[in-house]
Amino acid sequence: MAKIKASRNGTKKDVIAKKAAALFRKKGFAASSMRELGESLGIEAPSLYNHIGSKSEILQIICFKVANDFNIHLAQVENKGESALNKLGEIIRFHINIMIHSFDEVFVANHEWKQLQEPFLSNFLIQRKTYENSLISIVSEGIKKGDLKNVHPYVAVLTILSAVRGIESWHRNKKNISATELEKGMIIHLLKGLTK
Amino acid sequence: MAKIKASRNGTKKDVIAKKAAALFRKKGFAASSMRELGESLGIEAPSLYNHIGSKSEILQIICFKVANDFNIHLAQVENKGESALNKLGEIIRFHINIMIHSFDEVFVANHEWKQLQEPFLSNFLIQRKTYENSLISIVSEGIKKGDLKNVHPYVAVLTILSAVRGIESWHRNKKNISATELEKGMIIHLLKGLTK
DNA sequence: ACAAAAAACTATTATCCGTTAGTTTTGCAG
DNA sequence: CTGCAAAACTAACGGATAATAGTTTTTTGT
Numbered sequence: 131m132a133k134i135k136a137s138r139n140g141t142k143k144d145v146i147a148k149k150a151a152a153l154f155r156k157k158g159f160a161a162s163s164m165r166e167l168g169e170s171l172g173i174e175a176p177s178l179y180n181h182i183g184s185k186s187e188i189l190q191i192i193c194f195k196v197a198n199d200f201n202i203h204l205a206q207v208e209n210k211g212e213s214a215l216n217k218l219g220e221i222i223r224f225h226i227n228i229m230i231h232s233f234d235e236v237f238v239a240n241h242e243w244k245q246l247q248e249p250f251l252s253n254f255l256i257q258r259k260t261y262e263n264s265l266i267s268i269v270s271e272g273i274k275k276g277d278l279k280n281v282h283p284y285v286a287v288l289t290i291l292s293a294v295r296g297i298e299s300w301h302r303n304k305k306n307i308s309a310t311e312l313e314k315g316m317i318i319h320l321l322k323g324l325t326k
Numbered sequence: 327m328a329k330i331k332a333s334r335n336g337t338k339k340d341v342i343a344k345k346a347a348a349l350f351r352k353k354g355f356a357a358s359s360m361r362e363l364g365e366s367l368g369i370e371a372p373s374l375y376n377h378i379g380s381k382s383e384i385l386q387i388i389c390f391k392v393a394n395d396f397n398i399h400l401a402q403v404e405n406k407g408e409s410a411l412n413k414l415g416e417i418i419r420f421h422i423n424i425m426i427h428s429f430d431e432v433f434v435a436n437h438e439w440k441q442l443q444e445p446f447l448s449n450f451l452i453q454r455k456t457y458e459n460s461l462i463s464i465v466s467e468g469i470k471k472g473d474l475k476n477v478h479p480y481v482a483v484l485t486i487l488s489a490v491r492g493i494e495s496w497h498r499n500k501k502n503i504s505a506t507e508l509e510k511g512m513i514i515h516l517l518k519g520l521t522k
Numbered sequence: 523a524c525a526a527a528a529a530a531c532t533a534t535t536a537t538c539c540g541t542t543a544g545t546t547t548t549g550c551a552g
Numbered sequence: 553c554t555g556c557a558a559a560a561c562t563a564a565c566g567g568a569t570a571a572t573a574g575t576t577t578t579t580t581g582t
Contacts, residue, residue: 142529158440160356164570173530176571180529185570241437244354279519284503285511292492293485300484307480315481323475323519338559360540369560372541376559381540 142181143191146171150188151234159189159242189242190250196239197257199228204264214272218290219317221265225294226313237298262287290320338377339387342367346384347430355385355438385438386446392435393453395424400460410468414486415513417461421490422509433494458483486516 149170153162164185168175182188203224207217229236243254265287272278278286293316300312345366349358360381364371378384399420403413425432439450461483468474474482489512496508 158354158356160354161441163568165568174532175569176532176573177530179571244352245357281515282503282507282511285508286515288492288496288508289489289512289515292495293489295492296484296488299488307478311478312481312484315478316485318475319477319482319485319516319519321519323515323517359538361538370562371539372543372562373560375541 146178146181147188147191147195148234151192151238154189154192154242155234155237159238159245186245186247189238189245192235193239193243193246193250193254196228196232196235197254197261199232200224200261201257204261208264208268214268214275214277215321217268218265218272219321222290222294222317222320223313226297226309226316229294229297230309233298240295240298262291265291293320342374342377343384343387343391344430347388347434350385350388350438351430351433355434355441382441382443385434385441388431389435389439389442389446389450392424392428392431393450393457395428396420396457397453400457404460404464410464410471410473411517413464414461414468415517418486418490418513418516419509422493422505422512425490425493426505429494436491436494458487461487489516 146167150162150167153167153170157166164175164178167188168178171178204221207220207224210217212220243251246254266283269278269281269283269286273280273283297312297316300307342363346358346363349363349366353362360371360374363384364374367374400417403416403420406413408416439447442450462479465474465477465479465482469476469479493508493512496503
């Protein structure tokens with residue numbers, strides 16, 4: 131009965147993707163049904179197919195939107211000509227911020243990309259690998275210029291990416307610590323360590 | 327036709343749980359069917375029910391086995407009376423090692439615990455929270471004794487736990503770096519930082 | 523106000539799922 | 553050998569799933 135409002139936020143497809151991201155995060159992609167998604171939007175399941183082609187397409191939209199956001203930001207950082215340490219700091223800050231205002235989407239992209247169908251699955255993995263390699267280059271460059279310790283670049287990037295991804299589980303404890311506190315603390319920890 | 331061999335590795339239930347962990351890791355719990363699990367064991371799906379009560383029970387076995395392993399190790403570390411830095415180092419090492427020899431199980435426990443049914447879901451979450459709180463205590467103690475920087479204990483623990491969990495995605499690149507290299511590098515990074 | 527387009531609805535289909543029931547085969551103990 | 557328990561098999565059920573077809577309602581543009 132009630133139509134999906136194509137609000138100022140975006141097209142109807144966007145509204146569906148937004149609600150789907152919230153549902154997929156809570157229950158997982160495979161465990162979420164189109165009936166549930168319809169219900170959360172106030173319409174019947176088959177009505178969804180007036181706007182999207184398949185359940186799988188919704189997951190594609192979510193995952194590639196997130197991947198694109200990260201790629202665009204990385205390109206900006208790379209062109210700034212800052213030091214490696216500043217670049218890494220800015221990347222960590224971006225990860226934290228995007229986790230705050232696009233929590234559901236980033237979570238789904240991180241956890242449910244396996245459920246993508248080919249050729250989207252391969253494409254997504256390539257983009258991830260490329261992003262990771264760019265970060266490795268930043269670290270390597272920083273070591274060469276003497277800005278960073280002589281660490282193994284891959285290990286450093288893995289550690290950083292894993293740590294920022296873990297902000298997922300902070301979201302639940304929002305009351306106990308603010309976003310800026312978390313951001314500051316994690317950057318210090320990752321860049322300057324724990325030892326006194 | 328072929329019976330499941332109750333090998334020296336453990337009971338038939340254990341063999342099923344092992345294969346299920348591999349399947350659930352690759353495809354996700356909800357996206358894995360009992361028919362697929364049966365096939366990977368060389369038997370028909372209904373035959374599984376001679377050994378296990380339900381699909382959900384398999385997930386319970388996997389998750390609580392992992393939780394128990396971590397709890398036992400933590401208790402050992404806590405009773406050793408080492409410094410906070412040494413305790414944390416040993417915990418990080420344990421996470422890395424268990425990720426190597428029980429990769430599928432740890433991965434499933436980390437990613438699929440949401441699919442547990444009550445009261446197992448609540449119980450699992452309480453155990454996780456308790457584990458996390460114990461680590462926070464170790465960090466707090468280390469700060470009080472002057473061994474560690476005056477960081478926010480929760481942020482430090484979140485960063486460490488997230489980073490070691492990320493070893494998941496290293497597993498794919500085994501060729502490029504050895505386990506000991508990874509272990510050493512990550513411990514240095516997490517405890518001593520990246521800055522020169 | 524009215525026609526056309528967009529988007530909702532109902533009814534239905536084929537498929538797959540976890541699980542049960544009942545039966546047959548297997549393998550070990552006596 | 554033989555008998556019995558363990559564990560495999562086949563057949564099937566009820567329910568849920570994604571998706572399609574066809575129809576009706578709602579919104580939009582002139």
